[in-house]
Amino acid sequence: MTSLFEEVPATADADADVPVRRVTVTLNGERRAADVEPRLLLAHLLRQGFRLTGTHTGCDTTNCGACTVLVDGLPVKSCTMLAVQADGHDVTTVEGLAGPSGLHPLQEGFKDEHGLQCGFCTPGMMLAAKALLEENPDPTEDEVRFALSGNLCRCTGYQNIVKAVLWAAKRMNGSEQ
Amino acid sequence: MTTTTPMGHGRMLRKEDRRFVRGRGRYVDDLQLPGMLHLAVLRSPVAHARIVSIDTLAAEAHPKVKAVVTGAMLAERGLAWMPTLSGDRQAVLATDKVRFQGQEVAFVVAEDRYSARDALELIDVEYDLLEPVVDVRRALDPDAALIRDDVPGKTDNHCFDWETGDAAAAEAVFARAEVVVRQELVFPRVHPAPMETCGAVADYDRIEEKLTLWSTTQAPHAHRTLLSMFAGIPEHRIRVVSPDIGGGFGNKVPVYPGYVHAIVGSIMTGRPVKWTEDRTENLVASGFARDYVMQGEIAATREGRILAVRSHVLADHGAFNGTAAPRKFPGGFFGVFTGSYDIEAAYCSMTAVHTNKAPGGVAYACSFRIAEAVYLVERLVDMLAAELDRDPVSLRMQNFIRPDQFPYTSRTGWVYDSGDYPRAMELALQIAGYDELRAEQAERRARGAGEPLMGIGVSFFTEAVGAGPRKDMDMLGLGMADGCELRVHPTGSAVVRISVQTQGQGHETTFAQLIAEELGLHPDDVDVVHGDTDSTPYGLGTYGSRSTPVSGAAAVLAARRVRDKAQLIAAGMLEVAPDDLEWSTAQGGGRFDVRGVPGSGVTIQEVAMRAHGAGDLPDGVEGGLDAQISYNPDNLTYPFGAYICVVDIDPGTAVVTVRRFIAVDDCGTRINEMIVEGQIHGGLTDGIGMALMEFIGFDEHGNCLGGSLMDYLIPTALEVPDWETGTTVTPAPDHPIGAKGVGESATVGSPPAVVNAVIDALAPYGVRHADMPLTPSRVWEAMQGRAAPPF
Structure with a gap:
């Protein structure tokens, strides 16, 4: 075991009636x-x-x-x-998300297209986008918007997030370097 | 495609993104201190009730609970009530009564978050229900229940009265006006709902007698002062840290009871205590926005010359006046309701009342109530256009304050600094293809049944931001100045410490750019320190679009002071008179050269080394290359913009789709175009949210009906179009680089554009007005001739 969950201690805890x-x-x-x-x-x-x-x-x-x-x-x-x-x-x-070599294309895309402001929604956005791109490597703008519609952002108005995902898709497809 | 400017203003990728895209942001809830405990708050399930008893015995017996605290316990220490930013008071924990649903009644500190929540279930509170005051229009009825019986002598729910303008002059104009349009306009209660809720970690060190509070605050210095005054801890023994903040929008300006709970919890237990609000707590109990019922009137000639605007506002401030606005401005900057028009007379009276709803009032990027003011005047102008059968653009053009009239003193006393309104409007029309849009609309209407109902909405706004001049503006006696401290290191890199704080605005980038531009450095060589009261100069924080107008000015002036000193040192190094030197950045970095002899001089880095190094400095020049400024603005800045919204409404379902949105913004000089555009995109999304879906409603018992993101709807990527933006630049004459501030422009300017578009679409149905939120059901009702206010 590499890590205990501090807030909910393991069986050794005196609190025996809490199942773990x-x-x-x-x-x-x-x-x-x-x-x-x-x-x-x-x-x-x-x-x-x-x-x-x-x-x-x-x-x-x-x-x-x-x-x-x-x-x-x-x-x-x-x-x-x-x-x-x-x-x-x-x-x-x-x-x-990133391999040992630096940033994932989505991370680069979010930086380059200003797809984030406060950064709070960003990790969730990038992971939802990663799942999209794995299923659909060349999505349209509408498909990106649909795929991200379960992720809310209060700062960006979404446009640059969509651009960031399309940027990453192009990069991952090798159609733009 | 990725271009970074070597120095200065312009598009530059953000420095802070390095950590954010890796998930390495440092938000308050990410903080994990050794021995840290967790706090949960028991909240009132009802809107208005007397507390008969609170039984905490079972909660205290929970094996993981370290403390259970009630209002009575706080009252013993004089901590049951705290001051609000507007001079009212608010219960830290309820002692006598609960006054809104979600009000804080008790808190538990426990070993972990789950156990703290478990223990809340073990607290037994007996309430004696009272009649709630929910309907703002009946709050002053003689038989309305008294909410604020905690205030000696108070007999009604009156909060304050306020007026501006000239009542008699306005009445004279209205009495003789050829055309008068009147309409009740409701700007419903909405909520900023930043993606990160509010929270804090308090760590009181009993040995050092020092409190460190990490909190989700937009104003760490002001919070430190307020906490010191209220809790009696000397101010130098309080350190407030606002680390990365997951969006603010005004929601994180007030001092919330939860921050105080965490502090009390830490003092009691001697351990760090974390409080993190959940989304429901955020929506039902933290600072709301708007909630104005406005009786608007506009007077004009038959030729369309606007003569006067008048309004009476009924303002719902909730149970406590938790508004955060400069002291002399209880209605915020609503006084700019004369908008962008040169008129003869204006008057507004305001009555603010208490209801059994959460406190707050100034939030959601409203620029201190300018969102409400712009909505009022821009709806009235559109209704006047309809009344006169005029195009809403030409009517606005006819009445704009002309470029040669600036600086322009409005009928309510605001001194608009600079503007070129026709130019911005023209650009918006051009981007939109306005004439083609009107032609398409006419064609669709002619085709009739089955066609989507197309609407084109226009709004033009002028904001007043950058609060504010010391002579007029303070919060709790604190002048609204901002500080900046700049140090240039021996090797020529620099650190700038600022009193404002970023919640996503990109200060770590733009403030580096400001300094870099002035000193001829690369922005990467300028580090920006912010959000920590122990390491930054005093200032009132980030809200009201004030960072660039106030703190940005401080940063520029500090850099210029450093450059002036550098010039003296350079003159000594080159053995010439300072006036014989000229400054340039043309060769990729800042340098002083002997006038007319390029390449003869020294770089800013060489000067920095001399400033800190060996060798003589000119007489009277101290070592080092630092400067400190506290900037008090002479005037506000007045950004403006022209917005055009195109909607299509499905006649069968009444669903509104925003097809296009054109936004031309003039915020003066832009430091970083990319960041400015991003903020505009976000604000436009807010506007669509407010206009079409966001609403904090209440049932007749005072239950909040917008208490989760399932009920309080905010726009997703599907509800917003690709934004079409345009720029004009009219520099601010009173700001050292001519910048005006932009953070709230789009939130302020866009709601009337969307509503105007929807009403325009519904013109064939004879709809004159319908209040926000324009949800499908409310649009449908309007189409049936049954438009009604949302409450």
Whole structure:
């Protein structure tokens, strides 16, 4: 076990009537495990348990998408998924987006096209976009807007986010260097 | 395609994005301190009730709970009430009554977030229900329940009265006017709802007797002063840190009870305490915006000459007056409601009342109520155009303040600094292809049934931002100045410390650009420090589009002071008189050369080394290359813009689709075009949100009906078009680089454009006006001739 979840201590805790479950995930390519209460949300396991604070929580009702991560490659709002449901699955957060060589094209696109201001929605936006581009490497503007419609942004008015995703798509397709 | 300017103004990618795109932002809730505890707040489920009893025994017995605190406990320490930024007071925890749904009643500090929430369930509060005051129009009825019985001698729900302009002059004009149009205009309660909710981590060090508060604040210095005055902790023993903030929009200007809870929790337990609000708490209990019922009147000649504007405003301030506006301006800057027009007379009276709703009032990028003012005048002008059967553009053109009239003193006493309104309007018309749009509309209307209902809406706004001149403006006695401290290091790089704070506006980039432009440095060689009261000079913070007009001016003047000193040192190095030197940045960096002899001189970096190094300095020149400024603006700045919105309404479902939106903004000199455009995009989205979907409503019991993002709808990528922007530049005469501020322009200017477009689309149905939010059901009702106010 590489990390305990501090807020929900492991079985050694005196609080014996709180049940805990071992959760093992492949997180950004690395095997990680924690003992958690069954009610613990995946977003909270990532943020407080594994200290990956790039996954943000903005609404608690699955509307805003700031907490979007990829579970087995599919975008999931991690504030509405229990940590135990992720057991045995592959989880990608913003911290796992870039390879060792620097930035993912989406990260470069968001920088270059000014696709972010306060940065709070950005990780969720990029992960939702990553899932889109894996399924549809050459999306239209409308397809990008539809794919991101579960992710809210209060700063950018979306236009530059859409441009950032299209920028990344081109880069990933090799049609523009 | 990626171009970075070597120095100075212009498009430059943002420095802060390096961390944000990697998920390495440092928001308050990301903070994890050793031994940190978690705080949760018990809130009132009802709008108005007397608290009979609070039983906390079961909560205290929870094994992970460290403290349970009620209003009675705070009252013993004199902390149950705190001052608001507008001189009222607000309950930190309710002692006697709850006055709005969501009001703070008790808090729990526990080992973890989940246990704190669990313990809230164990607190038993007995309420004696009182009649809630929900309908703002009936708040002053003699039989209305008294909300503020905490104020000695108070017998009604009156909050304040305010007036501006000349009532008699306006009455004289209205009495003789050929045409008068009257309309009640409701700007409903909305909420800024930044993606990051409010929160804090308080860490009181009992050894050092020093409080560190990391909080989601747009105004860390003002909060420090307020907390010191209220809590009795000496101001030098409070450090307020505003780290990365996930959007503010005015929501993070007030001091919220939750910040105080965290402080009290930390003092009690001796451990760091974190409070993070959830979205429902944010929407139901933190600073709302708008909530004005405006009786508007406009008087004109039959030829379309606007003579006067008059209004009476009924303002709902909720249970406590939590407005954050300069002290002499209880109605904010609503006084600019005469808009962009040269008229003969104006008058406004305002009555503000308390209701059993959350406190707040000035938020959501309104520039201190200018959003409401612009909406009022721009709807009235459009209704006048309809009444006179005039094109709304030509009517505006006819009445604009002319470029040669600036500086222009309005009928309510505002001194508009500079403007060229016809030029901005013309550019918007050109981008839109206005004549073609009108032709298309006529064609569609002629075709009739089955066609989407096409509407074209125009608005023109003038803002007053950059609060504000010391002689007129203060908050709780604090002048609205801003500081800047600039240090140039021996090797020629620099650090600039500013009193304002970014919530996404890109200060780490634009302030570096400001300094770089003045000193001939690369912006990458200028570090911007902000958001920490221990390491930045005093100032009132970021809201009201004031960062560039006030703190930006401070930064430029500090840099110029440094450059003046550098010139003295350079003169000494070159053994010439300072006046024999000329400054240039033409060769890729700042340098002083002997006049007429390029290349003869020294670079700014060489001067910096001399300033800190060995060797003599000219007589009377101290070592180092630093400057500090506190900038007090002489006047506000007056950005303006022309907006055109094109909508299509499905006649079968009444769904409004925004097809196009053209925005021409003039904010004077632009520091970073990319960042300015981005802020405009965001503001336009706010405008579509307010006009079409956002609404904090209440049922008759005072239950908030907009308490989650399932009910409080904000635009997604699907509801907004590709923005079409245009620029004119009319420099601000009183600002050192002519910049005016832009952060709120689009939020202020766009709602009337959208509403005007919808009403234009509905003209064939004989619709004269319909209030926001123009949801499908409300548009449908308007089409059936049953338009009604939202409350």
